[in-house]
Amino acid sequence: MEGKTAIVTGGAGGIGSAVCRAFAGSGVGVAVADVDGTRARDLAAAISVEGGNAMGVEVEVRSEGSVDTAVQRTVDHFGRVDFLVHCAGNNIRSPALELSVEEWSGVLDTHLTGAFLFSRAVGRRLVEQGEGGRVVFMSSVAATAPVPERGAYSPAKAGLIGLAGVLSLEWAGYGINVNAVCPGMVLTPMTEMVYEREPTLRAQRLKRMPAGREAHPEEVADLVLFLCGDGSTHISGAAIPIDGAFLKNGFMLESE
Numbered sequence: 001m002e003g004k005t006a007i008v009t010g011g012a013g014g015i016g017s018a019v020c021r022a023f024a025g026s027g028v029g030v031a032v033a034d035v036d037g038t039r040a041r042d043l044a045a046a047i048s049v050e051g052g053n054a055m056g057v058e059v060e061v062r063s064e065g066s067v068d069t070a071v072q073r074t075v076d077h078f079g080r081v082d083f084l085v086h087c088a089g090n091n092i093r094s095p096a097l098e099l100s101v102e103e104w105s106g107v108l109d110t111h112l113t114g115a116f117l118f119s120r121a122v123g124r125r126l127v128e129q130g131e132g133g134r135v136v137f138m139s140s141v142a143a144t145a146p147v148p149e150r151g152a153y154s155p156a157k158a159g160l161i162g163l164a165g166v167l168s169l170e171w172a173g174y175g176i177n178v179n180a181v182c183p184g185m186v187l188t189p190m191t192e193m194v195y196e197r198e199p200t201l202r203a204q205r206l207k208r209m210p211a212g213r214e215a216h217p218e219e220v221a222d223l224v225l226f227l228c229g230d231g232s233t234h235i236s237g238a239a240i241p242i243d244g245a246f247l248k249n250g251f252m253l254e255s256e
């Protein structure tokens with residue numbers, strides 16, 4: 001992977017920052033792309049102090065112009081792009097009967113339209129370069145185990161699996177592999193925000209987790225790096241759970 005370049009959207013977030021650090025530790029130049037430009041630049045600076053090669057890029061993943069500029073800046077800085085990891089995401093709480101169109105679109109556009117805009121912009125570069133590439137979408141177990149009262153979250157995560165499938169077919173001839181990763185609960189700022197909003201939720205969920213714990217962001221980053229590495233050349237169009245068997249828990253007795 002040495003000398004290659006990755007763009008990580010939501011790169012300043014919990015999972016995104018672990019992915020950025022993992023890439024940097026493997027000699028990959030990283031564009032930390034996030035709507036929070038300050039945190040993106042701070043993380044890039046910290047990675048550089050740690051010996052990695054990173055730049056912070058402020059981007060709004062829902063805006064076509066902002067996405068195209070972010071990809072152009074990345075290529076101008078590093079000279080190329082090889083990997084896209086789309087981690088940008090948000091989450092609201094609202095029953096469907098009370099959900100506004102703005103709330104619905106705010107979630108759907110961040111997860112799914114953002115994935116489309118970024119993969120189109122990066123995909124064009126990858127085709128031009130002619131050396132293949134890898135795209136990874138951060139989906140969720142929520143794609144197949146729908147979460148009630150979370151607006152478009154589950155539909156958006158299911159849509160990411162659909163988009164990964166479409167692109168894996170369209171781009172197979174270019175040597176570009178496109179996969180979705182489906183974490184269960186991961187201990188990140190987004191999860192902490194949800195637990196703060198709903199204080200009994202963590203204890204309830206832990207009872208339904210076969211592994212008895214959430215994932216660490218670094219465990220998800222390891223899977224992303226595998227999907228961008230030489231060990232996964234024939235994996236494309238897949239949606240891979242990383243959930244400690246959470247999706248298999250239908251008959252599981254709740255732990256005390």
Ligand SMILES: NC(=O)c1ccc[n+]([C@@H]2O[C@H](COP(=O)([O-])OP(=O)(O)OC[C@H]3O[C@@H](n4cnc5c(N)ncnc54)[C@H](O)[C@@H]3O)[C@@H](O)[C@H]2O)c1
Nearest residue numbers: 010012013014015035060061088089140183185186188190
């Ligand atoms: N934490 C979990 O348990 C969990 C489980 C499954 C999937 N996921 C998914 O993983 C991804 C990362 O989650 P996380 O827990 O690290 O969340 P996080 O809140 O820590 O990080 C999300 C990042 O996305 C950025 N972002 C939000 N909207 C943006 C926009 N419009 N443009 C650019 N950047 C934007 C935020 O600034 C933030 O840095 C999300 O897509 C989330 O749905 C998380």
